[in-house]
Amino acid sequence: MTIHADLRGKRTLVTGGAGGIGLGVVQTFAANGSTVAVADLPGPRLDASCSALAGEGFDVFAAPGDLRDGDETHRMVRDAAERMDGLDYLVNVAGHPVTLEIIGPGDLDAQTEELWAEALSVNLLSAFRTARAAAGYLRASKGAIVNTASMSGWRGGGTSTPYSVAKGGIITLTRELARGLGPDVRVNAISPSYVHPDSTNFPLKWDTVFADAEKLPLGRPGTAAEYAEVCLFLCAGASYMTGQTIHVDGGWDA
Numbered sequence: 300m301t302i303h304a305d306l307r308g309k310r311t312l313v314t315g316g317a318g319g320i321g322l323g324v325v326q327t328f329a330a331n332g333s334t335v336a337v338a339d340l341p342g343p344r345l346d347a348s349c350s351a352l353a354g355e356g357f358d359v360f361a362a363p364g365d366l367r368d369g370d371e372t373h374r375m376v377r378d379a380a381e382r383m384d385g386l387d388y389l390v391n392v393a394g395h396p397v398t399l400e401i402i403g404p405g406d407l408d409a410q411t412e413e414l415w416a417e418a419l420s421v422n423l424l425s426a427f428r429t430a431r432a433a434a435g436y437l438r439a440s441k442g443a444i445v446n447t448a449s450m451s452g453w454r455g456g457g458t459s460t461p462y463s464v465a466k467g468g469i470i471t472l473t474r475e476l477a478r479g480l481g482p483d484v485r486v487n488a489i490s491p492s493y494v495h496p497d498s499t500n501f502p503l504k505w506d507t508v509f510a511d512a513e514k515l516p517l518g519r520p521g522t523a524a525e526y527a528e529v530c531l532f533l534c535a536g537a538s539y540m541t542g543q544t545i546h547v548d549g550g551w552d553a
């Protein structure tokens with residue numbers, strides 16, 4: 300990590316924090332002094348990640364819940380914020396491609412109602428649900444939200460059209476929340492391109508990812524730490540930025 304901030308006394312909730320980019324955000328914020336609620340699906344992966352981090356001396360705890368459920372998400376955010384006596388930063392990282400095989404944009408029959416509903420719920424509505432539940436706490440602390448889009452939300456080309464559309468929705472949701480929660484709460488997003496296999500549990504074909512990432516100006520996929528440090532900047536700095544989606548993409552869009 301190349302940038303640092305004094306987050307002592309700050310309270311952060313990270314969705315999707317049990318692994319991948321989210322775990323990198325948890326580590327980065329905790330290493331800079333924040334208490335961190337690790338919001339993810341309940342299970343051994345969440346427990347193991349929290350135990351390992353607590354064992355390293357970080358002030359983290361598990362906030363289990365399924366972001367596809369509005370009531371459960373509300374309870375998860377509220378319980379975590381009450382435990383921390385408030386909330387300064389909400390970093391929405393959780394997401395999922397939903398389909399393991401790539402569905403081309405021309406294959407409309409494969410884009411079922413179920414696929415659309417699941418992709419929108421886990422990748423787009425999840426971020427709205429947490430924002431809605433956290434808004435009162437963030438207004439009180441004059442805090443910040445960071446969402447996670449994808450370069451496929453910018454120009455298409457993700458694992459499926461529903462996934463890309465959900466990520467495009469994140470870019471618009473980020474603008475809408477910035478307008479709706481300002482001036483008290485700043486809302487920005489990061490837009491990743493390729494993620495190094497050590498930094499993700501996404502079920503992708505890694506030979507293709509490396510071959511594609513080699514063509515980027517920076518020639519490689521990004522690490523969780525590299526995505527996390529932009530989240531740190533957007534929360535702890537960036538005081539005159541809101542509504543923006545930052546392309547953290549190795550030059551994909553250059």
Ligand SMILES: NC(=O)c1ccc[n+]([C@@H]2O[C@H](COP(=O)([O-])OP(=O)(O)OC[C@H]3O[C@@H](n4cnc5c(N)ncnc54)[C@H](O)[C@@H]3O)[C@@H](O)[C@H]2O)c1
Nearest residue numbers: 315318319320339340365366392393394449494499500501
């Ligand atoms: N990996 C990539 O190539 C890539 C590229 C662009 C954007 N992204 C986006 O970056 C974000 C992080 O991706 P990653 O590579 O770290 O993925 P990951 O699979 O490693 O981590 C995602 C986390 O979200 C959690 N999660 C999934 N569904 C959930 C639910 N319903 N409720 C609670 N938690 C849930 C998972 O358990 C997991 O810990 C996602 O939003 C993803 O869409 C990833």
